[in-house]
Each structure stands twice: as structure tokens, then as C-alpha cells.
Amino acid sequence: MTWLALPPVLAWVPFLNPIALPAGARLWMFLPLAFCIALVYRATRARTARELPWPTVINFVQIVVAMVLIAVGFYALHALVLWFS
Numbered sequence: 001m002t003w004l005a006l007p008p009v010l011a012w013v014p015f016l017n018p019i020a021l022p023a024g025a026r027l028w029m030f031l032p033l034a035f036c037i038a039l040v041y042r043a044t045r046a047r048t049a050r051e052l053p054w055p056t057v058i059n060f061v062q063i064v065v066a067m068v069l070i071a072v073g074f075y076a077l078h079a080l081v082l083w084f085s
Contacts, residue, residue, distance in 0.1 A: 034064055042055050
């Protein structure tokens with residue numbers, strides 16, 4: 001088998017050729033990212049595996065709510081700037 005016969009997936013470089021997602025799906029990719037961040041953060045704080053599930057869920061909800069509030073705040077600021085200009 002030669003290198004030329006390999007499928008093109010092996011030559012795929014994610015940062016140069018990212019996966020094309022529909023416009024509506026891009027924002028939903030935040031949820032797995034927020035969950036992974038909450039899980040890793042809680043894994044560094046937990047002493048046993050029994051302490052992981054609920055604090056991870058609570059941390060995930062806190063991250064999502066905080067990001068939604070930040071987005072609403074920036075949207076309100078943007079609307080105010082447009083209204084006064």
C-alpha cells in the first residue's frame with residue numbers, strides 16, 4: 001500500500017480545513033464545550049469520583065447561565081448604542 005492510496009481523511013487538517021457546520025448548529029457546539037470545561041474543572045477539585053456528578057452539572061448550568069447573561073448584556077448594550085446614535 002502506498003501513501004497515495006490512503007483515504008483523504010488521513011490528510012485532513014482540522015485548523016486548515018474545518019468541518020462545515022450549518023449556521024444554526026454552530027451555537028449549539030457551546031454546550032459540549034461548557035460541559036467539558038465543567039467536568040475538567042470539577043475533576044481537578046474532587047477528591048473522589050463520587051463527588052463528580054452533581055457538582056459538574058451545577059457548574060455546567062452556572063457556565064451556561066453566565067454566558068447567556070453576558071450575551072443578553074452585550075445585546076442590550078448594542079441596542080442602546082444603536083438607539084442613541
